[in-house]
Amino acid sequence: MKQGIFAFTFATLVIVSTAYAGEKNQFDFKGVVLGEIATPEFIQQTLGASCGANGGMQVCNGGVTIAQAPAAINLVIGKTGRVIRIALQFNSGEYADVEEALTGKFGVPRVHRSTVQNGIGAQFDQIESYWGDDEASVVLHRYAGTVRQSLVYFSTAEDAAMKRANAAANQGDL
Structure with missing residues (x-):
């Protein structure tokens, strides 16, 4: 009987672990989901950030809070209409509170x-x-640019590819 319970428990753990491992990462900031479709109107309504067209994308900037700390947001909606980047810059004195909130939401990093x-x-x-x-x-990032600023950077593969392409285009630019 004990072997049967062990086998059932082990099988259940394997199934749950496999199902969990197969899930894609879902990261969101205040209801804006990274990699999902969003409109400038939704971003304005949800985060209060203003958006403008730039190179076929929408770039949204404004003031928000993260873990109750004031932050500047830069959000990019890619050419496909999906959110590809959410960058939040805030005072590094608030770092511990933001780290605790992110760990509580997304798990141990x-x-x-x-x-x-x-x-x-x-x-x-x-x-x-x-x-x-x-x-x-x-x-x-505990420090970003200066020791007075911290940064949370939500990014997709599309955002990373765009950054690499921009860096390659600027290579050798003095």
């Missing part, structure tokens, strides 16, 4: 630690937390 240095030589512990995979990801 993979973490990379390094050291960054400012213009006068002071060094700071950088933390980059990753959720997701190559198709859809969220990255939290």
Whole structure:
């Protein structure tokens, strides 16, 4: 009888694990789902960000909050009408609250630690937390550009490809 219960439990775990592993990452910010269709009107209504056309895409910018911290948002709706990027920049003093909120929502991240240095030589512990995979990801940077700013970057494979293409086009540009 114990072997039967073990076999049933093991089989159930395998099925649940397989089903979970097969699910695609679903990342959202306040109801705007990364990789899903969205209109500028929906973004305006949901996040209060203003959108404008740029190269066949819609680029939306504005002020929002994340984990109750004020943040500047840059959201891109790609040529297919899908949300391909959500970038949120906020004061690094709010980093711990944002990290806790993201971990609560998306689970335990993979973490990379390094050291960054400012213009006068002071060094700071950088933390980059990753959720997701190559198709859809969220990255939290403790410091972004300056030690006063942090960044949450929601990205799709389409966004990553666009960034690579732009970098290649600008290669050798002084």
